[in-house]
Amino acid sequence: MSTSRRRKIEEEFIEAKNNWDLEKLYVDLASAKGKALTPVEKKFLRGLLCGFSPAEIASKVYKTRSSSTVRVYLSNGLYKYIEEMLSRQAPDFIKVKNWSRVTQLLEKAGYKKVWLQIESGTLNTTFSKTKAQEIANNKSTPMQDWGEAVDTSIFYGRKKELTQVEKWILQEKVRLVVLLGMGGIGKTTFSVRLAELLKDNFDFIVWRSLRFAASPEVIFEQILEVISPESFTKGQSISRSISQLVSCLRSTRSLIILDHVDSILYSNSNIEVQEYTEVLSAKTSAIANSNINVNNLNVPSIQYLPGYEAFGELIQRLGESQHQSCLLLTSREKPQEIAALEGNTLPVRSLKLTGLNQLQTKEILELKGFATVNLEESQQIMQRYAGNPLFIKLAATAIHELFAGKIDEFLQQETVVFGGIRSCLDEQFNRLSVVEKQIMYLLAINGDFDLKKLQKNLMLRVSQRLTLEAVELLQRRSLLETDESSFSLTPVLKEYLIEKLIEENLKFSRDEAGSLLFAHTIFEKQLKNHLKVSRLNTEL
Template sequence: MSVDEAVAAVEALLAQERLNDLQESIVRQAWEQRSYPEMAAQLGYAPSYVKYVAFQLWRQLSEALGERVTKSNFQAALRRWQARSGQTAWGRRDRAQWAAADVPAFYGRETELAALDRWILTERCRAVALLGLGGTGKTALAAKWLETASAAFDRVAWRSLAGQPSVEMLLADLCAQLGDRRRLPSEGAQQLARLLALLQQQRCLLVLDGAEAILAARSAAAPGCPAGHYASGCERYADLLQQLAESSHQSCLLLASREKPKEIAALEGEALPVRSLLLGGLAPTPAQAVVQDKGRLRGTQTEWTTLVQRCGGNPLALKLAATTVRDVFEGDLSAFLAEGTLIFGDIKALLDQHFERLSRLEQELAYWLAINRAPVALTELQGEILSNLRFARLLEGMESLERRCWIRHVAAEAAPTGEPGCLTLQPLLRDYVTDRLIEQAVHEIACGEAALLHRYALIVPDAPAAIRQQQLNALLAPVSEQLLQALGTPLNVKSQLERVLGQLDARSPLGVGYAAENALNVLHQLNFDLSVREVCELAPPQVCPT
């Protein structure tokens, strides 16, 4: 049994026409005896998330096969099943069957479907990138659009990039799906020339799904890797995408990705044959329909609106939240929302692996965007950051976050300051980054450390009163409450803050930081009546603001 046959067997056993990208990658890499950390490093996911998805897959296979299946024995389990059932070797799946990306229920996205019609069918663009966070429905949108648009093409080739196939393997697969099954030439340029010839001879659509898998994630070796650059071993994809976007042909590439490759960013434009379509959240009505598919939930219209807003309209986040409401809160939406948190379980695991792909600069900017609570101008943001960040570096970081679909632009009239060019995080990501900042700040203080306390403001000193109130509710109050829970009494919190401030180094590269002011705000929140001078006496000279 080959690995392709194993993937097909798993799909048959689970009664799925197609595994999702990550499931397929896990099957393929487990077949090659790779460990979960090795899978995570190659795929750009958090190890805990890969292990969780794999556990769910082995559990389903265990139920289907009637025996316990794990990563270490699933090859043997599939072979036993094949012998028992009398199955012959599975032929390689025909990936041209794009309908394998089954869409049993699809709601909304009329504007996006119309844009694909206009760009690909009417204006005949050569490349279109479908971009969005995980769970926004990029694959589903592509499959839904093809239900009606496929008749406009002579051939359709659909390929997942989740397993990081080599460009040579991909080209062989695409050529075969487009009708040319001859052996590829050995030279790379000739391999690509064969595909381009097929795209010139007939009207084809190439769908490359899960393209973020071939893009580099942050690692110990590359902590500053910006978005859009390629993972080790995938560098040839840069030439492939550029040739598909620039060469003259009558076909189209439809690329679905969580991040925008730099070739797409360089070549796209409103009047150019390369476009990008960013998928945001669903509108309230289709979002509510997605949730109701999980079962009838009870709530007022205001509560439904709150759920959709807190999930950012993300279909996957809505489905996961709906499952919790149904199974844990017996369908009571009000009780679920009263808990005050959405970032847990599967949603947190998904967002963890998004965050861990960010460079250190991107993570710092994400924290500051979450702290500001509202859209903020770049010049204002630069003034808040302590690391003397040059404006060019700030722009670079924001451009990278934008390519990863983390931020959105806000018109001047909608910004609190009325300035043009204001930016903010996507709603679901803002809540996630806020929770992460609170958790890490509490952990550091409890352990006697002060990195986050010194580097980030829980309440920005010069922020408007309305923003300061939001920061108090979203950041200062939760940090204070959790410190009280962790340390037991307000006096214990005060003593720990004294120890933390006493350890600060006045010669820190950050210079005058936010630690003393953060400590003062926490102590005020816990009803200690202290002045800035009294708090500063606990810290070394030069650390407190003057």
């Protein structure tokens, strides 16, 4: 290692020497390790002593929010040395459960410098006001664990929404907030930016993603290790962890963010799909002659995956109980508990994020490398993708790669849904029941419907109750646009569904009578009209 590089490492988190006896620590830890600490180990130790979490150390050292490298380094090395060193000094084995316990243990062991000394009832004059202020500032610094939170250095708009949720949490003391929206709309980035804005108002900040369906045991353990390491016992029951979390959120001011909650949700529609498949793929007369009693079927509710029900219990209890903290969830679908708890004047609220505007769309395109974007082009891109930031970015990449960066040529070819955009929409559409899909198809063809028209035009003569439940479920899945009493779809969803219908028709083209499209006259007539208007009849 070069001298300059070593000097730089030694200077990082050097402020730790103001409050800690570093030299003694280095010597004692080297004795426990069996050899001297490395410069990197000393740096990470100083970071912990300054009150930084592994995620914050990673951010300062490696310029990333991913704390995995630092966590592994600490768990496999430094924590073990500290345990060995302290266990030599105590009658019992000392366990470092998490990063926040390091400073507590080392302070009890006498490694922290004592600046305050009482002599004859007065303060030692060597204690300066500067040091007093420094310690006060360190005590007021919130503990933050950002997990795998995304970078928000580039953030588009959302000023109104951020202000609204900030008001809910800080002024109106809302204790549970759910951010809803289609995939790609920006819920994750919004949650991180919001937490960054609110961090000085909380004692603890914990951000966790459920995208890869981490178990409730793991997530609850990680949260408790941050906000209450002393009371947590590894391997304890789920119910005890939930009770401890509720208790801790009452006694502290904490902000807990759980991202991608939809990853642990599902709708059990397999039975319904199987029963309807034969009817829909058979001849039209089969619908009338079928023995299936559609009025006895239910639209499946949104449930938790087996083994993840504990998240629902936590959400329920934090929504019902009084506490001074806030739980923030992001999801494509609204958990069942929220519907009964939320209200405009209640301490549980939900906010559906919508698309970005024209100027923000133009900003994305420019950041994606388009030197000149006129207002008309950005307006068309915004309208086609309903301002969905992810879809706009994916489209911008395709324009560069397939159309030599010419936005006008991309707009002329009319294809809207492809590649990653199609995959994202497929993921949401495949979760729907047959009745939900039929409603989506009808809205794509007809533009909008009220509940009465929906009930009248559904191909399968289901009950009004089933229709209402299906529409309610589509709303909770963030797929419907509402205007007073009517429902509609965004342009990108319409295009996606029309393409699905075309594919369905081609699939059954050898047996027109058995086609899903032509099993009902409204599908045939309205689809042809829509295809003419959209210039998609050539594909058909």
